Amino acid sequence: MVALTANAAGKTELLIGNEAIARGALEAGVRVAASYPGTPSSEILENLAAVAEEAGLYAEWSVNEKVAVEVGAAASFAGLRAIVSFKHEGLNVALDTLCHLNLTGTKGGLVVVVCDDPGGWSSPSENDSRAIVQWLNVPLFEPSTPQEAKDMTRWAFELSEQTGTYCVMRSITRVSHTTGTVVLGEIASRDTPAHFDTSKLFVFVPIIKKHGNLLTKVEQVKEIFEKSQFNYYEGPEHPELVMISSGSGRLYSAEAVECLRLEKRVGIVHLGTTWPVPAKFVEKQLSQTSRVLVVEEVDPFVERNLKVVAADSGWLDRDHVIYGKASGHIKPVGELSPEIVINALARLTGIKHEPRSKEYDERAKQAAKDLVIDRELMWCPGCPHRATFWTIKNAFRLDGRDGFVSGDIGCYALDRRGAGGYLATKIALAMGSGAGVASGLGKLDQFGFSQPVIAVCGDSTFYHAAIPALINAKYNRSDVIMMILDNSATAMTGFQPHPGVGVNAMGKAAPVVDIEGLCRGLDIPVEVMDPFDITENTKRLVELMSDRSGARVVIMRHPCVLLRPPGEKTPFKVSVDISKCRGDECGCAKYCVRAFKCPGLVWDRTRGRAQIDEAVCVGCGVCTCTCPASAIMKEPSE
Amino acid sequence: MSKDKLSVDPLNIVVCGVGGQGNILIARLAGRSLAKRGYIVTIGETYGASQRGGDVMSNIRLSVRHRYGPLIPPGGAHIVLGLEPLETLRILVDFGNPQVATITNTRPILPVTVGMGVTQYPDYDELRRAIAQLSRQVWFLDATEVALGLGSVRLTNMVMLGALVGSSLLPITKAQLEEEIKERFPKDTLKPILEAFRKGLSHTRATGCA
Structure with a gap:
């Protein structure tokens, strides 16, 4: 395979859409790339970061999409070409800057790639970004293939410089994640030094004039689009x-x-x-x-x-x-x-279309009815989130006041999946919203609200959008228990680094922004727990819920199980003691498999007993606390 | 570059399985090799949340005429390569037709609801019969067993890739695909991978379809 940076114009390569977009940016001589991870957009920055040193560019995972746009705008103001990418949900976060950047204008080519997810395959919505781009009144491209995605990206930089406005490319899952043959173009060599010309202003005033300028630019773009090859x-x-x-x-x-x-x-x-x-x-x-x-x-x-x-x-x-x-x-x-x-x-x-014979179709439908069962998504075996939510669920039950979780965006949202989750999460809106909603609920006691609420968010989500909500709770004396599920990873989107992990997008060492220290700096009490200490944590959570004393933070810290190197020994060897497990005769109605729902602990139908699936179990040992007869045993691995 | 006219154009291949089994890698390796031969290749796939134990599929579309979209229409598969038997049947139900050729791993991966005692995995003999009844020709092999014999369950996808090439359903040769594998993996990891590929290949080549 030819590397993404090879100057092999005319060569055909098989690229996924997001690789093609990265290649288009490289062909255009991009110097700065910024993004926040989100499916289906993440591979754009990942690919650019991987070649950053070789291609002489700067790439970063920004703390959120709004900051990413600002980082891209900075490069543009200094005369460099920049690309900013994120998923459709990220456009909402970035909007406050984008709806002024259209007025200030840009200098170096600035391309914003927003990857929509029709059908919501990997997203909390299937929102269409295009109406927002129309409202921003900036040029909008829609590629249909990886080839077009590359060519449009490249051209969007030219258009941006020609018209002094940023351009938006709306990709979709079926372009970003489609692999197709792409004919490569030449890589531009651009060595313009970064310099901010202080005789120029990038400000939004005078507003009426700037708005008028924007409309003039749009007319200019329209004329160009009339003759576009796309x-x-x-x-x-x-x-x-x-x-x-x-x-x-x-x-x-x-x-x-x-x-x-x-x-x-x-x-x-x-x-x-x-x-x-x-x-x-x-x-x-x-x-x-x-x-x-x-x-x-x-x-x-x-x-x-x-x-x-x-x-x-x-x-x-x-x-x-x-x-x-x-x-x-x-x-x-x-x-x-x-x-x-x-x-x-x-x-x-008026044409009649049947893709296959009626007889075959009926046979297929019968087979589906008789034999095909669903395969539900769930937390991985050994996932620290399962242990955390097991604790929360039990703490709510012991508390007895109908408590619930104000949720957020990340793997922990799998709690809302009926097959594998515990359904403790009753509210889920957007990145950082779990804490914001909890902050509001924490002020409703004067109206009779007395249910305990736990706000959850992940480590990456905390940096992204939850910090202002936490400050809000502190300042307004809201009773909030904010639980940060720190698994040292942006796990849902593919393990991109974030401010807490000590590495940047380009793989270089980076300072760690300490969540605990940050909360202490806000004068908010912080407790750090290992989610696998089920008994102690449950007891402590019940205490925390009964004490209404303003904003408090619990950090549930345990690395994502997928970060464990292959071949590393498991913490415990877990087994079911058949002499203790009473199986189908026990009054528990298969409590361990039915309620705990870990793929490593399964019901053996032939023996009518629980058993550990050794091919699946990763030895976290949490399930030992689920058996009323103490039949599930753990011993430290040798 | 040497591309032959295809028996059907576009040629539609579905590679299916459970998240984590490596179906994307199969599609990439086969797709890249075919693209090198001059075929117009499009691969559509769905990932993201599918890493967490859900069903996954890749659609490979191959043409000498023009580019096709990333999704195969219902009833439009010519080849189904299944890494897990329940997933093979799920795909045949939606994409099968009287002409489809199927190659499937026989080793089940249980959905979580089966372990929970909520649902039952279909009876294997019935599953096998249904797969055969919905296919023009079919190869069954326990690719997981072969992979485990070579030291790692993670080699299952390479056994299946070998089986696909050995079936001669695709216009690529053993040597061409091996060249692709050698480009993709570090040299010191190649031995078991190539062995897995060759075992799968000789299985379909030697046994013919059931």
Whole structure:
């Protein structure tokens, strides 16, 4: 494989979308890259950080997305090219800076990549970023393949410098995490030194003038987009229907046309630049047909903007119709798929489509009904979060006042999964919100609220957004127990380093920002616990809940089990003493497997007893506390 | 570069299993080797939360004509390579058709709800029968056993990759894929990996399909 930095123009490589975006930035001579981890965006910064030294660039995991944008803006103000990347949820965090940066303008090319997650495969929402980008009124690109992602990234830097505004590229899971063949381009050599020209101002005043400047820039961009190579038509000369697609919609549309053999009847417009809308280009496409089907991910964004152009131009009338999400031909929620697009096109063209014989289909459905069972997500065997939530659940039960967890974003959100979690988490909003909501609940005692609440967040989440909420609780004398689940990792997104681990994105040693010291500095009492000390921790949590004395922090500290090097011995050898386990005859109704839900402890149906699955168990020993007959034993590993 | 016309174009391959079994690596190695031969390759996959014990799949799409999207339409698989038998059946239910060729590992990985005593893993004989009934041709092999024999369960995916190449369903040779493996892994780790690959390969090559 050719390295990401190889100057091998014209060579074809197989890259995942996010690698292609990183390559596009390298080809454009990027100097600074900043990001906060989040699926499906993380590989952009990971790839750039991995080649930082070799390529002479600076890459960082910022503490959150807003700071990442500010780091990118700084480079731009100093004349360097910078790329900032994050997932759609991160755009919300970054928005406060982005909605002023559009007014101040930029100097060095600045590209913001936001990776949406239609269907919410790895996210707490499937929010569509595009309406926000339209509101910011900056250029918006939507690649459909890794090749386009690379080419658009490269071009976005040029456009940013040409127009003095940052550009946004909206990727999606099916582009960022799709691997495809990419023809590489040349890597630009840029050695402009960083310098801030103090004769220039990057400020948002005078506001009316700056707003006016922004509108002028958008008009300029619109003219450029009218001739963009990323907007094009493929199909017959007089199509009876035109599919207008963006992002992944392009290839799904092509597949639908091929599958239904409609090459002579249906054409496809691909719109790669979706804001500002290239109105003249769109009008021309509309003029060749009377029926349009819009194919795009999540919201009817292109669809609505097309309708504006169609109405303004007088095209839209009773005989000229735009189909899509509003018309119900494509469902308004969830991810697109070839099936959805094929069915929509089949319906509009009156073609009957059956992907396989009825007989086979029935056999398959019968097999599914008889044999296929779900495979639920859950905490890993030996996960410290399972031990923590087991403790919390039991502490709430002992307390008896209907306590609950105000949750956050991370692996601990798996508590909300019915199969493997304990369902103690009753509220979950956004990064850092667990503490903020708990801060509010902690002030409701004057209205009769008396339920104990534990706010949880991870270590990376704490730095990202929970600190202001904790300060809020302290300042406003709110009764909050904030539990920081410190597993020394941004585990959910793939173990990127954060301010607590002593390493930076480029693998160099970094100072550790000590959570405990930080809380003590706020004059907040802190206790550090090992989540595996179940009995002691449960007792202490009950005490903490009965004492309403303002903000308190508990750090549950134990490294993520996935950080344990392969081959390292387990802490304990765990076994079930068959002479003590009363199995199906015990009154516990399989309490250990039913309630504790660890994949390493399973029910042996043939013997009617619990047993340790030695291939799965990692020897944390926590399950020993679940058996009423003390049949689960642990002894230190030899 | 030497690319042959494909028997079907696009050729759609689903690689499926349980998070952590290494299906992505299979797709990457096969995909890279095919891309080197000049095929237009697209691989779609879903990761993220799937690392935590959920079902995972990679879609490999291969064409000499043009680029295809990352998702295979329902009923559209030509080859299913399953790293776990329940997952193989799950994929056949959605993507199978009377022409599909299936290669599957026979070793189950139990979903957590089975351990909890809430659900039951399907009867193995019935599972095997259903997989065979939904496939035009099928190879069964205990790739996990082969991998364990070579010292690590983590070699299972390499056994299965070998089985895929040995089936001759893909237009790549043993030598081409071995070249890819040698590029991908450090030299001192290669021996068991190549051995796993070759064992899988000779299994499908020697036994023919069931």
